[in-house]
Amino acid sequence: MATSDEERWNNRFSAEHYIFGQAPNEFLQRKAGGLPPGKALCIADGEGRNGVWLAEQGWDVLSLDFSEMGQRKAAALAAQRGVTLSLEHGDVHGWVYPWHRFDLVVDIFTQFSDETERARKWQGLRHSLKIGGHLILVGYTPRQLANGTGGPKDAKRLYTAELLRQAFAGMEILHFEETETVLDEGPGHRGMSAFIGMLARSKALGRRTGAIKGQSE
Numbered sequence: 001m002a003t004s005d006e007e008r009w010n011n012r013f014s015a016e017h018y019i020f021g022q023a024p025n026e027f028l029q030r031k032a033g034g035l036p037p038g039k040a041l042c043i044a045d046g047e048g049r050n051g052v053w054l055a056e057q058g059w060d061v062l063s064l065d066f067s068e069m070g071q072r073k074a075a076a077l078a079a080q081r082g083v084t085l086s087l088e089h090g091d092v093h094g095w096v097y098p099w100h101r102f103d104l105v106v107d108i109f110t111q112f113s114d115e116t117e118r119a120r121k122w123q124g125l126r127h128s129l130k131i132g133g134h135l136i137l138v139g140y141t142p143r144q145l146a147n148g149t150g151g152p153k154d155a156k157r158l159y160t161a162e163l164l165r166q167a168f169a170g171m172e173i174l175h176f177e178e179t180e181t182v183l184d185e186g187p188g189h190r191g192m193s194a195f196i197g198m199l200a201r202s203k204a205l206g207r208r209t210g211a212i213k214g215q216s217e
Contacts, residue, residue, distance in 0.1 A: 022077060024053035039103050056083050097125070098128055110139075130202065136198070150183075161178060
């Protein structure tokens with residue numbers, strides 16, 4: 001049985017157009033473009049714009065989302081572009097993140113999580129990265145509240161550099177970019193927008209510190 005959140009996103013994605021466009025996020029495009037292709041995980045990939053673009057660059061992409069309507073459109077976009085996209089239907093907060101499976105994990109504007117859910121989700125992302133694997137994350141900052149062009153209205157769901165440094169302590173932060181510029185990513189992300197982008201790399205640990213409860217190797 002679909003949750004209220006699933007129903008809401010299914011309703012949003014039922015529109016004929018792609019609500020976040022068909023082109024990839026610009027920060028993702030710039031930062032992933034220089035990485036050697038491998039296995040990639042795109043969480044909350046929705047209509048597939050980011051996962052499909054990565055597949056076009058030669059990545060073996062797993063696109064995770066809980067919206068069946070979004071995944072139908074992702075499959076259609078992949079077919080239109082002539083690439084293969086593996087679709088996984090699941091909730092980013094409860095999905096079983098595999099241990100050290102991916103060379104790249106992508107988290108673009110997934111700010112629907114509360115603080116507890118976000119911590120669990122981000123732990124899962126770290127858990128699933130191979131040693132030396134990269135994380136690309138983009139989210140709105142508190143300055144976005146004044147713009148009103150998308151994103152959450154709850155300041156606790158917005159990102160700061162300090163929050164990200166704390167959440168991903170132990171990873172090598174390769175690039176931070178905090179900016180305010182005009183986005184044109186479909187009607188869902190259009191207009192002056194304040195956001196932060198991060199590129200980080202997983203580092204080897206002296207020993208494994210323990211699996212996430214319920215998650216497999």
